[in-house]
Amino acid sequence: MSATVTLMHVAREAGVSPSTVSRILNGTANVTPDKRERVEAVIQRLNFTPNVQAQALANGRSFSVGVLTQNISSPFYGETLAGIERGLEGSSYHPLVVSGHWHAEQEQQALDLLMRRRVDAMIVLGGVIADAALQDVAARMPLVAVGRDVRGLTERCVLIDNRGGIGQVVRHLAELGHRDIAFISGLETQQDAVERREGFEAAIQELGLSLRPELMRRGDYTEASGERDTEDLLRSGVTFTALVCANDQMALGARLALYRRGVSVPEDVSLTGFDDLFSSRYTTPPLTTVHQAVNELGQQAAETVLRLLAGELPQMTPYVPRLIVRESTGPVPPSFPAGGLLMHDSS
Amino acid sequence: MSATVTLMHVAREAGVSPSTVSRILNGTANVTPDKRERVEAVIQRLNFTPNVQAQALANGRSFSVGVLTQNISSPFYGETLAGIERGLEGSSYHPLVVSGHWHAEQEQQALDLLMRRRVDAMIVLGGVIADAALQDVAARMPLVAVGRDVRGLTERCVLIDNRGGIGQVVRHLAELGHRDIAFISGLETQQDAVERREGFEAAIQELGLSLRPELMRRGDYTEASGERDTEDLLRSGVTFTALVCANDQMALGARLALYRRGVSVPEDVSLTGFDDLFSSRYTTPPLTTVHQAVNELGQQAAETVLRLLAGELPQMTPYVPRLIVRESTGPVPPSFPAGGLLMHDSS
DNA sequence: CTGTTAGCGCGTTCAG
């Protein structure tokens, strides 16, 4: 554990004052070339790296932006984080991420932690914490929310059109002839889950189809939930030729339940997701879903924060998701007996 | 942007000295109950939160541990990070993560950044940076590496038995009657990739089977690579009844290539992965793979770091991966003609 | 038990 070398050591070794070293480090003022060279040589030799904590204390900025995510290991948030990382790249800011696990108290603790670390700005990814808490934070520093419309901060929210996205899915299925469409939603505590469910209901009605509660299930965005709810749907004996899941992860679970029951996709049932996770290109068959460019959303959030930090104006462009048709959707099975049974036993 | 309230403000407001406030905050010494209550009330009222930067500067510890990961959005590293987060929970330490993207220079920059931020310890996940660089870091602070055997620091590496893991896979396949086993490896720049390939070769030979170069492909651990290499294998016309992928992500890509060609899993070809990513339970069919408990590895790394920080001794218990047999492996197709063709056209 | 005094490492005036 060699003693840390400080700016003072460098100064002494180079025979100059600490201020001079500081100036060279930050380009704050002009310095005679010879002194500059001398100092830079010493910096190299001593392998000196400025202490960010001290810098932060001295000039009031920590050069870090707090990121409140929910579940760092979820593919969805993972990709968003990568986008944020990329968006911050090149700037001197760095992300400090903490998980809230969709739990209001934990989210509050995470925010507190980030405030204690004196982050210069905040990026919030989803979450169930009250808007008021976020408004408090926003009163103290630039804040950008992703996938969540915070009251009073709408112009600082990176939003996507969930209703429109689901609408595209439903119309796509309708064009393929589907009329018996089941739906698995997310938890109503999450805003986007509510929007997707409402979008589904609206689209169904716009198409003149009837909304059938027996075809609706409430999931929680996890694979396990998709599997469970699909299993339940299948077991209930209701008839459907298409299954719309409110996110890709549930579609993955649904896929497994269908497989277990010997139901072919898309021959017997068309299956769709939402998010277009990277891995959804690789499901069997590749999943028809709504592309969200989670990556780009994260990047956009980061860039907005940088702009805010630089004192510029927000300028948020709403994100329009688009349908990606792959191979998990197809025409209604010709053999499908109107009002008949769906179950096919695999050999 | 309300002016930040400092410990000094609290002290004045409560009519005590700053030290007293500090002592209450850290429980460093006893304080009269009435003063304590008074101070705590003021802290609440002013909504005071200590400045971690200042604390770090004052007592030399930043209470953050640097995490050098490779790709924050990869399911593999994501789960490891979640484990680290969990392992650090409860302690007053927090992770500061930076991605190296499997690029030596970026990894070095990431390390530099973390050193500048004066992290108290470091956790390194994989990577291709030279051992020497890690040894330098280890000389300055506690360091734990995951999935990588750093020369001279072996006792501080959380390792898994890659050779043994692949061996279990191969033996499992052999027991099912497979003799023509193809293999897709990872990049040779990554230590675990080398070990898995060597493990495969060793296992094949131990079983008295012959090593056939035409059944080996070199991938890069990505889904795209798994797809491409499988496609290549299929197109080459070689015969095989089982395909061993060096990780789950490539197995996912391989699954797609097989699907495209109408090759059934496991009826025509048995498929295996390595890592047991969370999503591998949900592939179609669920993937037979080697469970790595990436999550626990991360947690173990974090706990080890805490122990090191507390001045205790390492005590690393080597991790033994275990085979998880699911539904992507099965007996050799009875119709398989010895030395014959593999291709089946799906209807 | 508590207040006072020094720094931690660096940026930033302010005079030279």
Added chain:
DNA sequence: CTGAACGCGCTAACAG
């Protein structure tokens, strides 16, 4: 152009 002095917010050692 450059050095000396002060302060960022907090902890620790020292007297009381």
